[in-house]
Amino acid sequence: MAELRKLGFIATIEENDSLHLAPESSSSEDEAPAGEKVKKKKKSKINSFNQSFSFTDQFDPQSAFNFDHALKFAKRKREPSTLDEKIAKVRKRNKKEKSADDDEDQVNVENSDDEEIEEEESSDEEMTADSIRTKEKKKKKKGKNKKTDFEEEEKELVEFSETIDNYDEKATFQDMNVSRPIMKGLSRMNFAKPTPIQAATIPVALLGRDLCACAVTGSGKTVAFMLPILERLLYRPKNTAVTRVLVLVPTRELAVQVHTVARQLSQFTNVECCLAVGGLDLKAQEAALRLSPDVVIATPGRLIDHLQNSPNFTLRNIEILVLDEADRMLDEYFAEQMKEIIRQSSQTRQTMLFSATMTEEVKDLAAVSLKNPVKIFINQSTDTALSLRQEFVRIRANREGEREAIIAGLVARTFRDHCIVFIQTKKQAHRMHIVLGLLGVNVGELHGNLSQAQRLESLKMFKEGLIDVLLATDLAARGLDIEGVKTVINFTMPNSLKHYVHRVGRTARAGKKGRSVTLVGEQERKMLKEVVKHAKTPLKTRVIPQEVIGKYRDKIAKLELDVKEIEWTEQEEKEMRATENQINKANNLLENPGDQHKRDWFQTHKQRMQEQADLRLGEFSLSKKRNMKKEKKVVTAEDRVNNELLKSELYAARMAKKERKPKKMRAFGEHIDKSKKKKKPKIKKSAFDDELTSTSRTALKKFRAGPSYQERKELGMAAKKPIRGKQSGPNRGKQSGPNRGKQSGPDRGKQSKRR
Numbered sequence: 196m197a198e199l200r201k202l203g204f205i206a207t208i209e210e211n212d213s214l215h216l217a218p219e220s221s222s223s224e225d226e227a228p229a230g231e232k233v234k235k236k237k238k239s240k241i242n243s244f245n246q247s248f249s250f251t252d253q254f255d256p257q258s259a260f261n262f263d264h265a266l267k268f269a270k271r272k273r274e275p276s277t278l279d280e281k282i283a284k285v286r287k288r289n290k291k292e293k294s295a296d297d298d299e300d301q302v303n304v305e306n307s308d309d310e311e312i313e314e315e316e317s318s319d320e321e322m323t324a325d326s327i328r329t330k331e332k333k334k335k336k337k338g339k340n341k342k343t344d345f346e347e348e349e350k351e352l353v354e355f356s357e358t359i360d361n362y363d364e365k366a367t368f369q370d371m372n373v374s375r376p377i378m379k380g381l382s383r384m385n386f387a388k389p390t391p392i393q394a395a396t397i398p399v400a401l402l403g404r405d406l407c408a409c410a411v412t413g414s415g416k417t418v419a420f421m422l423p424i425l426e427r428l429l430y431r432p433k434n435t436a437v438t439r440v441l442v443l444v445p446t447r448e449l450a451v452q453v454h455t456v457a458r459q460l461s462q463f464t465n466v467e468c469c470l471a472v473g474g475l476d477l478k479a480q481e482a483a484l485r486l487s488p489d490v491v492i493a494t495p496g497r498l499i500d501h502l503q504n505s506p507n508f509t510l511r512n513i514e515i516l517v518l519d520e521a522d523r524m525l526d527e528y529f530a531e532q533m534k535e536i537i538r539q540s541s542q543t544r545q546t547m548l549f550s551a552t553m554t555e556e557v558k559d560l561a562a563v564s565l566k567n568p569v570k571i572f573i574n575q576s577t578d579t580a581l582s583l584r585q586e587f588v589r590i591r592a593n594r595e596g597e598r599e600a601i602i603a604g605l606v607a608r609t610f611r612d613h614c615i616v617f618i619q620t621k622k623q624a625h626r627m628h629i630v631l632g633l634l635g636v637n638v639g640e641l642h643g644n645l646s647q648a649q650r651l652e653s654l655k656m657f658k659e660g661l662i663d664v665l666l667a668t669d670l671a672a673r674g675l676d677i678e679g680v681k682t683v684i685n686f687t688m689p690n691s692l693k694h695y696v697h698r699v700g701r702t703a704r705a706g707k708k709g710r711s712v713t714l715v716g717e718q719e720r721k722m723l724k725e726v727v728k729h730a731k732t733p734l735k736t737r738v739i740p741q742e743v744i745g746k747y748r749d750k751i752a753k754l755e756l757d758v759k760e761i762e763w764t765e766q767e768e769k770e771m772r773a774t775e776n777q778i779n780k781a782n783n784l785l786e787n788p789g790d791q792h793k794r795d796w797f798q799t800h801k802q803r804m805q806e807q808a809d810l811r812l813g814e815f816s817l818s819k820k821r822n823m824k825k826e827k828k829v830v831t832a833e834d835r836v837n838n839e840l841l842k843s844e845l846y847a848a849r850m851a852k853k854e855r856k857p858k859k860m861r862a863f864g865e866h867i868d869k870s871k872k873k874k875k876p877k878i879k880k881s882a883f884d885d886e887l888t889s890t891s892r893t894a895l896k897k898f899r900a901g902p903s904y905q906e907r908k909e910l911g912m913a914a915k916k917p918i919r920g921k922q923s924g925p926n927r928g929k930q931s932g933p934n935r936g937k938q939s940g941p942d943r944g945k946q947s948k949r950r
């Protein structure tokens with residue numbers, strides 16, 4: 196061995212060599228002092244197994260699945276710095292520069308953020324306040340019954356076997372025979388009395404009937420379907436675990452919320468609820484689904500993923516299927532996925548559909564084939580909450596570029612907290628985050644360009660009041676129940692009445708007051724008319740003083756370079772992250788070549804691509820956008836607004852096109868008694884029969900007048916024009932005879948009818 200070492204070789208261990216074993220630790224730990232090392236070791240021991248853990252099936256209400264809990268399952272990406280940190284940095288720098296210019300003391304600069312907001316607010320308060328006018332409904336001019344573009348043509352509606360549009364106002368949960376554990380859950384949630392939709396729906400749902408329910412936003416539809424589900428599950432056979440209930444919702448955040456309500460309501464029962472939504476940890480969901488929980492709350496995409504890839508998870512035993520936001524779940528965006536889910540679900544199920552904008556159209560509900568459904572429409576699908584005050588800000592044609600300034604004015608002066616601003620595009624929502632952030636407003640954003648962790652975090656912060664203004668796309672328009680939202684602002688008019696109803700429905704919930712403020716340009720007046728037509732409470736017009744708009748327009752213009760700087764930094768970071776991800780992916784592939792398990796999907800790649808292409812809002816938008824970029828290097832405020840309006844327009848155009856499409860063969864109502872509707876088969880009549888039986892005015896006239904000059908010519912008859920009153924023509928023979936004279940006069944028509 197010694198010789199080998201002398202020659203410079205590294206020797207292997209011999210049997211009698213004494214060994215110095217190094218602890219299994221990282222180099223950084225080696226450098227740490229001994230005491231600390233021991234502490235760390237102890238800590239890791241505690242983490243690996245919780246000593247106080249005991250196996251129990253008791254539900255701990257404290258650990259209810261909520262946004263915090265969901266966040267644990269959302270993968271976080273390492274960000275070099277958050278957007279808010281970047282904004283804060285620029286603001287600090289600007290402040291410093293300003294102070295230097297003003298030749299002020301540098302000491303006050305360091306902690307000035309909060310002070311500055313207050314400064315801005317107080318100076319703004321001194322500015323002229325907005326003026327509010329009540330919007331008068333225009334009286335319909337007589338004889339002007341022309342249908343607007345939005346008014347629907349005759350539609351084929353679902354035949355309901357029963358319709359319920361009233362409810363027992365005095366009904367209590369006890370009257371509905373709700374079991375004790377659920378009553379306990381209700382009282383823990385402080386729900387003393389059922390809301391109208393709950394009073395009307397729960398008894399029907401408990402009977403196992405299919406139903407289609409419509410009630411205004413914030414009226415308690417979640418409990419209306421969750422309570423009867425849980426009540427029915429209390430009596431399930433308990434020997435084997437089976438997934439019996441599936442609740443489908445359109446967005447992940449809504450799924451988390453419905454799951455939270457389900458857990459709260461079932462906290463004193465042994466019903467198991469599980470979440471299967473995109474963006475949250477797949478493996479944890481797989482493990483939970485393997486235990487066949489009683490209720491699965493899911494978004495369609497992730498559910499199909501589990502159906503394809505999670506062993507043992509099936510929908511064959513589904514006894515209750517609920518579609519929350521049913522009109523959305525059954526629209527074209529989810530069409531293929533819903534078809535697949537329904538195909539895999541048990542046929543003998545109870546189906547319940549809920550939405551504030553519920554549709555009754557056969558073509559919309561065809562996919563779910565309801566059985567003798569009950570219609571429970573507590574409100575119309577165009578209704579908004581009565582406690583909602585709706586305001587509109589008019590934008591003149593040449594002032595479209597002022598929308599950003601108006602929003603800034605609204606959130607900085609008037610609606611400073613608990614305010615959601617809906618924006619059509621993700622890009623504009625992000626820009627507004629930077630703009631308003633630089634103006635000192637405490638903002639957050641929520642849209643599909645964020646990671647799931649960021650989405651949940653934004654929502655959580657807004658719920659907890661850590662963010663004052665949430666900038667959201669339509670992702671947050673449906674279903675989200677955020678306590679205390681005072682105001683909803685629409686940057687542009689939503690692209691349909693449905694979208695409007697859902698967006699403004701984020702406030703004025705559960706009987707509380709709320710306000711919506713919608714910016715309406717000339718192009719959007721048609722939609723405004725629709726809103727006005729369906730409004731049940733007076734609408735208001737808000738006029739923002741031009742000096743206020745001007746002030747914020749100038750402020751934003753001054754910030755434009757800072758906005759660009761932040762956008763560039765973000766772009767750079769994004770590119771770096773993308774490269775990093777690619778490297779990691781490649782490394783992973785090299786290290787674990789066998790590990791790359793490809794997940795199955797129910798469509799082929801080609802079908803999926805085709806579906807996505809069909810759902811895109813048209814080539815038109817892309818080419819128009821490209822041209823816009825080519826033509827102008829500097830994107831103006833007007834361009835940005837036009838882009839927002841264009842997206843709305845494209846959506847509206849697509850909807851209109853869909854409406855105009857000839858109705859497809861009815862797929863709905865395998866269970867509807869069609870015999871009543873079946874028309875008698877039409878027996879094809881000969882021209883002769885037609886002539887004899889027709890009682891139309893033209894036919895009678897023709898009968899009286901006999902054949903035309905042209906017909907006579909064709910029949911080779913006299914070329915003379917028939918003389919009025921003379922019974923000439925093909926029926927001439929029949930008309931002649933002793934009664935000929937009697938054929939004329941008032942009875943003439945009757946005679947011909949009899950014939």
Ligand SMILES: Nc1ncnc2c1ncn2[C@@H]1O[C@H](COP(=O)(O)OP(=O)(O)OP(=O)(O)O)[C@@H](O)[C@H]1O
Pocket residue numbers: 385386387388389390393410411412413414415416417418550551673674675676700704705
């Ligand atoms: N019986 C009840 N008593 C008091 N509050 C209730 C009751 N039922 C539900 N709520 C409250 O009403 C609010 C709205 O409920 P929920 O989110 O179910 O409304 P929704 O009708 O589904 O609204 P959306 O159409 O926007 O989805 C919630 O905050 C909920 O806690």
